[in-house]
Amino acid sequence: MTEKELNPNIDRSKKVIFIRGLKKAFDDNVILRGVDLDLYKGENLVVLGRSGTGKSVLIKIISGLLRADAGEVNVLGEDVCCITPREMDTLRLKIGFSFQNSALYDSMTVKENLEFPLERHSKDMTRADRDKLIDVVLEAVGLRSAINQMPSELSGGQRKRIGIARTLILRPDIMLYDEPTAGLDPITCIEINNLINEVQRRFNTSSIIITHDLTCARAVGDRLVMLLDGEFKREGTFEEVFATDDERVQAFYNYNFSE
Amino acid sequence: MDQSNNKTENNTRTRRYFISRRVDRFFMEVYRVWAFNARFFREVFFPPYEFREVIKQCYEVGVRSLPLISITGFIIGIVFTNQSRPSLADFGATSLLPALISVAIVRAMGPLVTAIIAAGRVGSSIGAELGSMRVTEQIDAMEVSATNPFKFLVVTRVLATTFMIPALTMYTTLVSLLGGYLNVHQNEQTTIITFFNQVFDAITFLDIIASSVKSVLFGYTIGMVGCYKGFYSSKGTEGVGKAANTSVVTAMFLLFIEELIVMQIINAIRGI
Numbered sequence: 001m002t003e004k005e006l007n008p009n010i011d012r013s014k015k016v017i018f019i020r021g022l023k024k025a026f027d028d029n030v031i032l033r034g035v036d037l038d039l040y041k042g043e044n045l046v047v048l049g050r051s052g053t054g055k056s057v058l059i060k061i062i063s064g065l066l067r068a069d070a071g072e073v074n075v076l077g078e079d080v081c082c083i084t085p086r087e088m089d090t091l092r093l094k095i096g097f098s099f100q101n102s103a104l105y106d107s108m109t110v111k112e113n114l115e116f117p118l119e120r121h122s123k124d125m126t127r128a129d130r131d132k133l134i135d136v137v138l139e140a141v142g143l144r145s146a147i148n149q150m151p152s153e154l155s156g157g158q159r160k161r162i163g164i165a166r167t168l169i170l171r172p173d174i175m176l177y178d179e180p181t182a183g184l185d186p187i188t189c190i191e192i193n194n195l196i197n198e199v200q201r202r203f204n205t206s207s208i209i210i211t212h213d214l215t216c217a218r219a220v221g222d223r224l225v226m227l228l229d230g231e232f233k234r235e236g237t238f239e240e241v242f243a244t245d246d247e248r249v250q251a252f253y254n255y256n257f258s259e
Numbered sequence: 260m261d262q263s264n265n266k267t268e269n270n271t272r273t274r275r276y277f278i279s280r281r282v283d284r285f286f287m288e289v290y291r292v293w294a295f296n297a298r299f300f301r302e303v304f305f306p307p308y309e310f311r312e313v314i315k316q317c318y319e320v321g322v323r324s325l326p327l328i329s330i331t332g333f334i335i336g337i338v339f340t341n342q343s344r345p346s347l348a349d350f351g352a353t354s355l356l357p358a359l360i361s362v363a364i365v366r367a368m369g370p371l372v373t374a375i376i377a378a379g380r381v382g383s384s385i386g387a388e389l390g391s392m393r394v395t396e397q398i399d400a401m402e403v404s405a406t407n408p409f410k411f412l413v414v415t416r417v418l419a420t421t422f423m424i425p426a427l428t429m430y431t432t433l434v435s436l437l438g439g440y441l442n443v444h445q446n447e448q449t450t451i452i453t454f455f456n457q458v459f460d461a462i463t464f465l466d467i468i469a470s471s472v473k474s475v476l477f478g479y480t481i482g483m484v485g486c487y488k489g490f491y492s493s494k495g496t497e498g499v500g501k502a503a504n505t506s507v508v509t510a511m512f513l514l515f516i517e518e519l520i521v522m523q524i525i526n527a528i529r530g531i
Contacts, residue, residue: 060399063403064402064403065399065402065403089405090405092402092403092404092405093405095403097399097400097403097404099396099399099400100396101395101396103395103396103397103399103400104397104400105392105397105400106391106395106397107388116404116406117404117405117406120307120404120405120406121404121405166400166404167404170404
């Protein structure tokens with residue numbers, strides 16, 4: 001299992017995401033019971049946890065797709081709970097969200113998928129500049145040849161890559177990855193892990209990676225947190241998180257490597 | 260401090276209902292439909308405008324419906340004429356066939372048949388497409404890329420159906436009348452000029468206005484119902500099927516209610 005090298009680009013003096021006392025429930029089902037989280041500039045933070053523990057809910061609240069019931073969620077200096085829709089849209093341009101199932105627009109080609117955000121947010125850009133930028137991001141995810149293909153013609157790994165390319169095209173400061181390696185074969189998982197690290201290096205992004213794949217967590221995470229019972233119970237490097245007698249944490253570790 | 264924390268936690272853990280879960284949900288649904296319609300009128304007038312998508316949707320709704328509408332409209336014209344002839348023949352009044360056909364088709368059958376076909380073809384397609392986009396998180400993907408999905412998906416589709424259903428209605432009416440003419444010409448040897456003279460003599464300006472108003476209303480309803488059902492679809496693939504199905508059923512139900520209401524209003528204007 002590959003471990004990530006120390007990242008010298010993390011700026012511990014600058015928090016890009018700051019969350020305190022975040023609570024969220026769906027009807028009677030309490031998901032988050034008071035989450036505190038800091039994400040530093042240039043850092044890859046992995047959020048671990050079993051399915052249904054609220055990992056995806058957390059990043060959906062950060063991106064404004066869901067509203068928190070209580071607590072403070074500060075992203076790039078803006079409190080997402082209190083800003084206007086227009087301010088939220090401006091903030092969203094600085095956040096890239098890579099969905100679990102890629103969420104590519106299936107009625108559009110790869111090129112049209114990448115053009116879609118550009119047409120709306122970079123109106124002053126010429127067609128030549130647009131094409132060049134599309135070329136750059138496709139090259140970054142290693143899929144220049146797929147430019148005219150439809151999403152249905154791509155494999156799961158290719159779809160993930162194009163999904164990441166679509167988020168990168170607006171040059172976000174923060175990347176949110178929702179289960180980036182879910183449903184992929186081990187080789188493709190390694191490729192996606194490398195891509196996440198490459199994106200961090202090349203585009204100088206800060207990222208939250210939601211996963212329950214420990215190989216991915218170890219390969220991409222500068223710091224890990226584990227969500228248990230709606231709160232972050234463990235935090236630190238890979239070794240620090242799993243250096244505990246807590247049966248649930250150990251079960252999570254053992255299950256991952258007995259698979 | 261501890262007390263206030265407990266209070267907040269309790270608030271998120273239990274939810275109280277005003278009347279009961281079901282009744283509350285019904286009123287919430289009514290409010291959501293109202294809010295969805297209100298949002299359409301709020302968003303339609305303010306930029307950015309998605310002209311290209313509106314044109315694309317107009318093509319999908321209008322041009323792609325033409326083959327089905329043409330065949331259905333033509334057959335309805337022939338069948339309606341054929342079925343009406345014996346009753347008029349009993350009174351020796353087959354010469355009134357063109358007038359009868361024109362009144363029936365322009366006033367009721369043209370708008371209604373077009374709307375029913377469009378509800379089946381376009382409404383279900385919108386419901387399924389948006390439903391599928393919802394469950395595969397494509398709508399969320401639009402939202403997080405700071406694109407207003409309501410404007411791009413809902414406003415464009417509702418505008419397309421509202422513009423194109425009246426156009427399709429005019430086309431269906433014409434094709435149905437042509438079908439009727441062929442049947443009349445075959446049996447009564449009426450010329451096309453005589454036929455259409457009688458057709459235009461039988462209908463009034465009010466008929467055309469009523470037909471147009473109805474088809475605009477029908478178009479809006481089909482688009483709105485399809486978009487609403489798709490936009491709020493859930494429960495995975497089952498939800499997509501349900502969205503497509505309920506789009507058609509709900510739209511057809513509303514179409515007949517609207518037909519009844521508009522007919523009563525027009526009859527009141529006519530003084531019948």
